[in-house]
Amino acid sequence: MSILSERSKFKINERSFIDFDLIGPKDTTDKLVKYYFNNNMNKTYIILNFVKKVRGEYKKRFFRMINLTFGKHAVRILINGIKRGANDIWICKRIAEQYSIEATDQIRANRRVKMLERYLGPEILQDAKIMDLGGEDALAHNILFNKYNVKDYHVLNVKGEYYHRRNLEEHFAAKKAKFMWYDGKRLPDNLPVYDIIMMNNVVHHISIHDLKTLIDSMKKHAKYVIIKDQNIKDKILHEIYVIQHMIYDTITTGKVAAPYIEQYSAEYIKSLFSPDDWSLIKENIDESLKNYNMSYVLVLHSK
């Protein structure tokens, strides 16, 4: 359907505006989730309203995020859609038409391997047993297997709580990397001790209550832990992050997706590892608003 024929359907609905500024990050997500499931996405204008109200460095950052995550064409779609008063599903669907999950997977896997190389180094990676907690694909495994002969690459993920980008059981059945569902709260006791447990962009999906229990159970199964996540302490940046997820999850799953998103500071994550038992061997905390990849990486070693 052309933009013009769809255009007649767009009407800005006052009720679809969520005033994110009045509420904190956790509430923002809860509100968004409730809102989506109580409304039809054809009637929501979260992206449009956000772009209209956001200013200055935040606006630049929003468009930089769209460009880096979804490509230049997505920026054009967004600008076009905003001029025409498009709703959320229209924008997500148009972006999805030109988006490749496979290409994104490869970029993400390369990034993950680079992170492991940079923060742990080849000696630790050689022949390592690795757990990718909250992993979704086996591409990093392919690279690590060829380069470092990794012995084990075990992916654990949680069923149902999140819209996965693909059928994980099917994907992993055809790969050498092992895959298992777990309850998302505690690692099963019968798992071995891994050289490395990695959590890449996962902790922001876990509630504060579950995160502590999960990390406690993880400590029994890891020599090194590497955690990377977003370093966001600001409401508007959080809002940008929620919108990015919303677009991403909607385009990759084809369903209306409103993710659960918390923000934890690097300091909070570090506080979950007692210095009596764990040493922080590396950390990198990026606080620059200008940098889209504003994130932290923490590497801990069991004493």
Ligand SMILES: C[S@@+](CC[C@H](N)C(=O)[O-])C[C@H]1O[C@@H](n2cnc3c(N)ncnc32)[C@H](O)[C@@H]1O
């Ligand atoms: C943004 S994706 C990141 C995927 C992958 N780690 C990567 O870097 O490409 C977040 C993933 O975290 C998973 N997740 C959410 N809660 C989890 C939990 N409690 N335990 C493990 N994984 C979880 C989701 O199912 C999803 O696959």
